[in-house]
Amino acid sequence: MVFTCSISGERCEMPVVSPISGRVFEKRVIVKYIKDQGCDPINQESLSEDQLIELKEAEDVGPPRSVGQTSIPSLLKMLQDEFDMYALNNFTLRQKLTTARQELSDTLYQHDGATRVIARLMKELAAAREALSTLKPHSAIQEVSTKAVDVEMEESQGMSDAVKEKLDQKAKVLTAARKARGKKLPDSLTKPEDIKSFEQKVCHTALHSTGVPGITALDLKDQLVATGGADKNVVLFDLEKEQEVTSWKGHSKKISSVILHPNKKTVISAAYDAQVRIWSVGEEGSRVTIDCHSAPVTDVSLHPTNDYILSVSHDASWAFSDINTGRAICVHRPRDSEGSKPINCGQLHPDGLIFGTGGDDNIVKIWDLRQQVNAANFPGHEGAIKCMAFSEIGFHLATGSDDGTVKLWDLRKLEMLRCSTEIIDGKAPVSCLSFDQFGAFLCVGSSDVKMIHVKPWAVVGEWANHTSTVTGVRIQADATGVVSVGMDKSLRVYSA
Template sequence: FNLIVMNCALSGELCEDPVVSQKSGHIFERRLIEKHIKETGKCPITNEDIVIEDLIPIKDVAQPVRPRPASATSLASLLKLFQNEWDSIMLETYTLKQSLDTARQELSHALYQHDAASRVIARLIKERDEARQALADTAANMQKALAGAGDAMEIDTKETESGINAIIINEMQLHAKKLSKARKKRTKVAHPNLPSVETIGTYDCVTSHPLHLASEPGILCLDLHPVDQNRVVTGGVDSTVIIFNRQTKKIEQTLKQHKKKISSVVFHPTQDVILSASYDNTTLVWASDGDKFSVVRTSTAHTAAVTCVSLHATGDYFVTSSLDATWAFHDIETGVCRQKISSPEIDAGFTRIQFHPDGLIAGTGGMDSVVRIWDVKNQTNVANFEGHDGGVSALSFSENGYYLATSDIQGVVKLWDLRKLNNFRTINPEDSEKPSPVQALQFDYSGTYLAVGGSGVSVYNTKTWDQVKFFDDHRKDVTGVRFGADAKFIVSSSLDRTVKFYGSEE
C-alpha cells in the first residue's frame, strides 16, 4: 500500500497531502479541494454538495518523487542546463555593471553641477555682503558729514561726532534717579524666590548643547535674554552669532556678517535687537522683522579689534571698547558714534567695558592690568584700580551699584568697593601653577551670588565669600556665564563649543 502513488482527481498531479471524499471516494490534493469547496461548496467530480468535514486524510503514504524534466536526464543535458544558467547570470551581471556605470556618470554630473552652483552662491553672497557693507559705510559717512559739517569738521577726532549733549545727559540722569528710587524700595523687600546656598549646592548640569562650527571650535561670549529666559545668544571663533532656544533645544538663527571671531554679544531687554562686537573692527546692530534678524546698523568707529559692547540702562545707547586704546559711545537708533574717547596717558588697548547699573559711569579693563572708572557725562577718568598682574579679562557690577568684580588672565578675581574705592577681597586661582584665565563674571540680580568662569564655573556666596558650588563639566576654559531669573538656573559657554545649563533636576 505504501508503494501506491496517488494522483489528484482535480489537477491530475501527484498528491503531496492526499485526502479522500467520503461521498464520492475520489482522491484530491488537500489545498486544492479545500479551496474549491470554499468557493463552490460542491464536489468537482460529481457536483454533489460537500463540506471540508467530508474529507478524510490518507496516512502513511509514500512521499511522491517527481520525475526529472526531460532536459536533465543525461550528462549532456545537465551540462547544457548549467551553461544556460551561467550565460543568464553573466548577462545579468553585465546589465548590472552597465547600470552601475550609468549611475556613476549621473552622480558625477550631479556633483559637478552642485559644486558649480555652490561657487556661484558663495560669490553672490560675498558680493551681497560687500554691497551691504559699502551701503552701511556710506550711510555712516553721510551722517558723520552732516553732524560735523562746518569749520570744525575733522576726521577721527571728538569734533567729528555729535557728542554726548545736554539732552542725552539729562535723559541718563533722569533714568538713573528712577532706577535708584526703585532700587531703594526693592532693598526693603527680601527675595523669597531666591534659592538658598544649600539649594545652589545641589545644582547639576541638566543639558548641554554643542554650537558653532566643529572645524573652528570655540564659543567666546554669551548672553541670556533678560525677559525671555529661554533665549541665549552666543558668539564664536567661527565669526558667527547664534540664537539658541533653551526650551525647544534648537538653534533659532545663525547670523553671518562678521569677518572675524566674535568678542561680545548683548540682548536688548525690550526690543528684538542684538548687539555684536568682533575682531573685524566692527560692531553690528541686528534687528528682527518678526521672523529673522538682519543687520540694521554698522559701527566702524574703531581702527582695531572691538573687544566688548555694553548696553545702557535706557536701551538707547551702547558703548564699545577696542584694542586701539579707545572706547566709544553710540546711539543705537542711528548707529552713529557720538563720542570716541582716548587719552594720551593710555596706550594699551581696552579689553572690557561695562556700564554701571545706573548708567552714569562705566568701567573699563585694559591690557595694562588697570581697571578704570569713567564719568560718562564728561568722559573723564575718575578712578583707577590697580593690582592685577595680567590683562583684565572680565568685569561685572553688582546690581545695587556698590561693588565691582574684575578678573585677569592669571585667574585672579578682585572685588572693589566703589564707595571706598578699595579692594576688599581677592580670590586666587586654586591651581596657581597652571591658572586658567577668568573670562566671565556675573553677580545675580539680588547680589547674593557671584559666578566666576575659569577652568569651570564657580559660584560664591557674597556674604561669606565661600565657594558654594563648582561645575567642572566643560572640557576647556569657560568664556561666558549668566544667572537665570532668581538664580533658578545658570548658563555657561566654553571654548569646547558647548552651552551648558545648570540647575535642579525637574
C-alpha cells in the same frame, strides 16, 4: 556582514576602517584618496595607508585566482576602477561646492554690509552739508573727503546737554528703585545649599559651525539666549523650546561680545573686525553698523536707557554710541601720557553714570561717562584684565584676569574687598564673570564654571563639564540655573 563604502556608496569587497573618523571604506578607494589627498575624506585630518584597519570575516577564504588581461573579470576590474575614480571625483566636487557656497554667502553679506555703510555715510554727509549751509549761508562749505574727518567732527561735538539730562533722569529713577528694594533678598532667590545640587541638564553643540568650532560670547534674557561664535555668526536660541529662533551673518571676524536687548527682538554684537552691529529679528542683515574703532572691538555694554551702548577696543579707545542711529556720541582715545594698552573689557554701572574698563596694563579704570574723564583706578592684578561685572546693588565691581584671580572692589571706599585666592586655586585665566540680579551670587568662568556666594565669599557650586575654555556665563532669574558657553562649541545649562 555587509559593509558599504562611505565614499562610493557601494558594497565593500575589502572593507577597512579609518581610526580617524571611524568610517568604513572600500580599501582600493580609500587608498587612492590617501595617495591623492593624504587625509581622511570625512574630517580632513591626516591619514596614512598604514593606519587603515582591515575588517576580516571569521572563515578563511583563499586568494582569488589570477586572470588574464583580456578576461571578463579583468574587464570588470577595469570598469570598477573607473567607477571608483568617478566616485572619488564626485565626492571631492561635493565638498568643494559646499565650501564655495559658504564663501560666496559670506562675501555677499560683507558686500551688502559695506553698501549699507556707504549709503548711510553719504546720507549723513549730505545732511551735514545742508545744515551747515543753512546755518552759515555766507560761509564756504569745506569739502569733507575722508571718513577720518567725519569721525573727528563727531568726537569734537561730545555729549549734548539733552543726552546728559536723559542719563541723569534715568540714574535718579534707578537709584530710587534700588533704595526702595532695600538690602533684604527676596524669598524666591535660590538658597546656596540648593545651588550645590545643580547638575548639567542641557547641552547643545550644534548652534555654530563645526568647521570653525567655538562659542565666544553669551547673553541671556529669560529663556532666550544670544550667542556669538568663532564662525563669525550670531545666533538667537530659545532654551524652553530648544530650537534656534534666528541667526545672522555679517561680521568678517570672530564675535567678541553679544547683548540681548530687553525687547528680545534686538541683538547687539561686537567683533574682531572692529565693528558693532545691531540686528533685529525678522531682518537678514544688520540694521545699524557702528564703525568708530580701528582695532578689534572686545566688549560692549548696554546703557540702562536701552538706547546707548559702550564699546571698547584693542586700539585703547572707548565709545558711547546711539544704537538707533549708529552715531558715536563720544569717542575717547588715549593721549600719549595715558598710554595706549589694548582694552579687553568694559561695562557700564547699573545706574549708567560711570563705567569700568580693564586691559593689558593690569589696571581697572573707573570713568565718569558725562565728563568723559578717568575718575579712579584700581591696581592690583598681575595679569591682563579680561572681564568685569558690576553688581546690581551698585557698589561692588568684580574683575577677572589672566593671573587667574577674581577681585571684588568696593566703589565707595575705592579698595579691594576680596580676592579669589582665598577660595580658588587660580591655575587658569579668568575669562568671564556674571552677577545675579540681586548681587548675591557671582558666576566665574575659566577652565570650568564656579558659583561664588558673595557675602561669605565661598564657592557654592562648581561644574567641570566643558572640555575647553569657558567664554561666557549667565545666572538665570532668581539663581534657578546657570548657563555657560565655551570653545568646545557647547552651550550648557545647570540646574536642580
